[in-house]
Amino acid sequence: MTDSSLHFDRRKLLKAAALTPFAGLALSGCGAKPADSAAANKTVTVTSYGGSYNDQLTQTILDPFSKQSGIQTTLLANTSLAALKAQVQSGDVQWDLVEITAPEYETAVAEGLLEPFDYDIISDKGLPGYAKAEYGIKYLSFLFVMAWDQKAIPDAQAPKDWAQFFDQGKYDTKRSVYNQLSDSSVLEAALLADGVPFDRIYPLDVDRALRVLGHHPGKDRLLYHAANQEPIQQLTSGEVSLSTSFNNRINAARNDGAKLNFTAENAVLAGDYFVVPKGAKNKEAAFKLMNFMSNDAEAGAAFDTVTNLTLANTAALSKLPKEVADTLPTSPRLADKILVRDDKWWSENLKKTEQQFKLWQAS
Known part of the structure; x- marks a missing residue:
C-alpha cells in the first residue's frame, strides 16, 4: 500500500519476485526541489528502535553515506510517533528522519505531521512500487x-x-x-x-x-x-x-x-517507513540519505546481508548471492508460507x- 487510498496486494509481489524482484513503480513524485541552505543540511538526525538494529544501520548505511556525502549522521534510539507529533506541534523539531510503523505513517499523514518527499532529490529508480509514497518511503520489510x-x-x-x-x-x-x-x-x-x-x-x-x-x-x-x-x-x-x-x-x-x-x-x-517531520531543519539532507539508501547497490546489499531484512533498493538484490536472497522476508520461497500484514x-x-x-x- 502506498497511501491510504491505494491497496497493494503484496502476496502477488512476493510470488512475482521469482522473475522480477519487485513490481513497477507507483505514484508520481511530488513537490519542487527546495534550495539547500548554506548553514543547514550538513548533518542529519535519524531516529530508530535501537539495539543491534541501530548498529547494523550505522555500519551498512549511515557511515558509508557520511563518507560519500560529507553529511554527518546522528542516530537515536527513541523513535515514536507521539514524540514526532509533539515536536511538530511545538514548532521545535529536533529530528530529521524518523522511522515509524505503517499504521503510524497513515496516522501521521492524516494529521498533517509530515513533509512531502522530494523525488527530485530522491531518485525513484531503485524503489519498488509498494515502497514509494508521497510523505515517506516504506524502506524495509x-x-x-x-x-x-x-x-x-x-x-x-x-x-x-x-x-x-x-x-x-x-x-x-x-x-x-x-x-x-x-x-x-x-x-x-x-x-x-x-x-x-x-x-x-x-x-x-x-x-x-x-x-x-x-x-x-x-x-x-x-x-x-x-x-x-x-x-x-x-x-x-x-x-x-x-x-x-x-x-x-x-x-x-x-x-x-x-x-x-x-x-x-x-x-x-x-514493514516500516522513514518520514521527515514537518518543519525538519535538515530535510534536504534527510532526502539525500534516503536517496543513498534506496539506490546505492553496495550499501543496500550490505544492509540486506547483515540485517536479514529487505531494503527497498532494487539494485541491491542483484548483488546478493542466492543463499542470502532466499532468507529475506520477501523471498518467493516464503510467498505461501507467511501472512502479509x-x-x-x-x-x-x-x-x-x-x-x-x-x-x-x-x-
Missing part, C-alpha cells in the same frame, strides 16, 4: 516470528506453527509476546493458533484473538515485552523459552553467540484496537 531458546528447546522439537507456540501442554514454559500493536502481530498469531487460515485473518476478530491469549497458555504464563531487545534478554537469561521477535533481532543475537533460533514459516510480513486494516483500526488490548490486559 521484516518478519514477526516465533523464536526459542535452543538450550531449553532443541530445533528438532521447536514449534512449527502458532498453535504449538501457545500450547502449554507441549511446552510447559513461560512465553513472551510483543505488546506494541502498531508493529506487533500478536493478534494475528493468536488467530493463526486458533486455526484461522491466512486468507481469513482480516478483518481481525480481536475478541477471538484475546480469548486465545487469555486461555492458552493463560495470562500467568504469558509475559509482555514493549521493546525489541527485551525478548533477546528474556530468552538468553532463561526467563522464557519461547518468545515473539523479529527475524533480524534473532539473527543478530545468533551472530553474537546466543543459542537462539526462529522459523520464518507462519511468520507475518510487515494488512496495513490498511491496521491504519483504520489501530487506536480502538490498542484501547481494547490495554483494557483487556488491565482486566
Whole structure:
C-alpha cells in the first residue's frame, strides 16, 4: 500500500519476485526541489528502535553515506510517533528522519505531521512500487516470528506453527509476546493458533484473538515485552523459552553467540517507513540519505546481508548471492508460507484496537 487510498496486494509481489524482484513503480513524485541552505543540511538526525538494529544501520548505511556525502549522521534510539507529533506541534523539531510503523505513517499523514518527499532529490529508480509514497518511503520489510531458546528447546522439537507456540501442554514454559500493536502481530498469531487460515485473518476478530491469549497458555504464563531487545534478554537469561521477535533481532543475537533460533514459516510480513517531520531543519539532507539508501547497490546489499531484512533498493538484490536472497522476508520461497500484514486494516483500526488490548490486559 502506498497511501491510504491505494491497496497493494503484496502476496502477488512476493510470488512475482521469482522473475522480477519487485513490481513497477507507483505514484508520481511530488513537490519542487527546495534550495539547500548554506548553514543547514550538513548533518542529519535519524531516529530508530535501537539495539543491534541501530548498529547494523550505522555500519551498512549511515557511515558509508557520511563518507560519500560529507553529511554527518546522528542516530537515536527513541523513535515514536507521539514524540514526532509533539515536536511538530511545538514548532521545535529536533529530528530529521524518523522511522515509524505503517499504521503510524497513515496516522501521521492524516494529521498533517509530515513533509512531502522530494523525488527530485530522491531518485525513484531503485524503489519498488509498494515502497514509494508521497510523505515517506516504506524502506524495509521484516518478519514477526516465533523464536526459542535452543538450550531449553532443541530445533528438532521447536514449534512449527502458532498453535504449538501457545500450547502449554507441549511446552510447559513461560512465553513472551510483543505488546506494541502498531508493529506487533500478536493478534494475528493468536488467530493463526486458533486455526484461522491466512486468507481469513482480516478483518481481525480481536475478541477471538484475546480469548486465545487469555486461555492458552493463560495470562500467568504469558509475559509482555514493549521493546525489541527485551525478548533477546528474556530468552538468553532463561526467563522464557519461547518468545515473539523479529527475524533480524534473532539473527543478530545468533551472530553474537546466543543459542537462539526462529522459523520464518507462519511468520507475518510487515514493514516500516522513514518520514521527515514537518518543519525538519535538515530535510534536504534527510532526502539525500534516503536517496543513498534506496539506490546505492553496495550499501543496500550490505544492509540486506547483515540485517536479514529487505531494503527497498532494487539494485541491491542483484548483488546478493542466492543463499542470502532466499532468507529475506520477501523471498518467493516464503510467498505461501507467511501472512502479509494488512496495513490498511491496521491504519483504520489501530487506536480502538490498542484501547481494547490495554483494557483487556488491565482486566
